[in-house]
Amino acid sequence: MNKRGGGSSRPGPLLSPVGAARQQSLRTHNLALVLRAVVEAPGPLTRARIAGALGLTRSTASDLVDRLIAARLVDELEPELVGRAGRPGMLLAPHRGGVAGLGLEIQVDHLAVRVTALDGSSLGEAREAGDHRASDPAVVARSLGRLAAQVVTQLPAQIELAGACVSVPALLRSGSGIVALAPNLAWSGVDLVALLCEQPGLRALPIELGNDADLSARAEARARAVAGGTAREEQSFLYIAGEVGIGGAIVVDGEPARGQHGWSGEIGHTVIDRSGPRCACGATGCLEQYAGLDVIRRRSGLSLETTVDQLLDRERRSIRVRRSLEWASAAIGVAVATTLNLVDVERVVLGGVYARLFDHLAPGIEREVRSRVLAARWAPVEVVAALAGPDSAATGAGWRVLDGVVADPARWIAGHSHP
Numbered sequence: 001m002n003k004r005g006g007g008s009s010r011p012g013p014l015l016s017p018v019g020a021a022r023q024q025s026l027r028t029h030n031l032a033l034v035l036r037a038v039v040e041a042p043g044p045l046t047r048a049r050i051a052g053a054l055g056l057t058r059s060t061a062s063d064l065v066d067r068l069i070a071a072r073l074v075d076e077l078e079p080e081l082v083g084r085a086g087r088p089g090m091l092l093a094p095h096r097g098g099v100a101g102l103g104l105e106i107q108v109d110h111l112a113v114r115v116t117a118l119d120g121s122s123l124g125e126a127r128e129a130g131d132h133r134a135s136d137p138a139v140v141a142r143s144l145g146r147l148a149a150q151v152v153t154q155l156p157a158q159i160e161l162a163g164a165c166v167s168v169p170a171l172l173r174s175g176s177g178i179v180a181l182a183p184n185l186a187w188s189g190v191d192l193v194a195l196l197c198e199q200p201g202l203r204a205l206p207i208e209l210g211n212d213a214d215l216s217a218r219a220e221a222r223a224r225a226v227a228g229g230t231a232r233e234e235q236s237f238l239y240i241a242g243e244v245g246i247g248g249a250i251v252v253d254g255e256p257a258r259g260q261h262g263w264s265g266e267i268g269h270t271v272i273d274r275s276g277p278r279c280a281c282g283a284t285g286c287l288e289q290y291a292g293l294d295v296i297r298r299r300s301g302l303s304l305e306t307t308v309d310q311l312l313d314r315e316r317r318s319i320r321v322r323r324s325l326e327w328a329s330a331a332i333g334v335a336v337a338t339t340l341n342l343v344d345v346e347r348v349v350l351g352g353v354y355a356r357l358f359d360h361l362a363p364g365i366e367r368e369v370r371s372r373v374l375a376a377r378w379a380p381v382e383v384v385a386a387l388a389g390p391d392s393a394a395t396g397a398g399w400r401v402l403d404g405v406v407a408d409p410a411r412w413i414a415g416h417s418h419p
């Protein structure tokens, strides 16, 4: 294959136009595979290892790597430290200072912005508390645009944003810029991308939307891979994003199971008690009404402005806060057990504020899971705290943008001629 496409001067048509197009598309495809290998590796790789892993010849892999280095998508580091045998290869890592993804996050009680580089580092970030319960979308879009502009104007000149992705705690209309329903923001049928395109800091960028739990789960899968958890069982988990609302994502082999419309994982609206309190979604007894952050605050006798730090501080002294967290953890456990009886994964990852509240929530969740999940005796379920850190939806949103570059680096390179 590589010999045939080697630009030989042999007479006669070596490749028909269709064959040449196929060759070109194979090269484009391989370029994406090589970039993906470098970006997803837990540590630096060499050309030889990439060639081996992808089944390419050494020279093909090397040519592709050279293209990615020239395009400032991959960096060549120092030579690999090896034993006596063989010449050491140069270590390769994702480039830090070129292309980046702008991740924006709308939550019920805050906004967040993070610029993520191809190596996963944060190049700039900001966070702003706010009250977006039953809010005006235009007002929230303006605040988010302002916060994004603060971060973007501080970026070094060589950083190039490939686009922006906005995390929303909502059902989204796939392939459009429309929020179908965000119960806790009280938004329905909002053309959020149209509102954001008008903001001075965002005008020039392509903008897409993503569900908050899906994007957090994306960031979590990456964080787990970097921590060395590339094993299949580490990359398959039920992710629960606890905020004022509760989102969920079922991740199998590192990929969120999206479902037909991208609406999978709404664990916050699974029922705990059908005669329970009315939920923002209109139904009664949803998990959110037992374990959403506002409900935890209220049952603890605290105001809706109480931060998680303040809640944790109070927990040490207040039996009411402890009971509220126990009540929440049992409800989460019931919803988790219901889900695990339907979906065969062994790991439950608590994200969002639940990662901070992990020590207070995990025992109650584990108790329910042990007694309710049919398969738990053969495949013990592990409940763990998320690794992706705070505002992981903003991180995942940055990754969503970068995923587009990684999936088609040739297109990115074509639009950016580098010396």
Ligand SMILES: [Zn+2]
Pocket (backbone or CB within 6 Å): 268, 269, 279, 280, 281, 282, 283, 286, 288
């Ligand atoms: Zn509900």
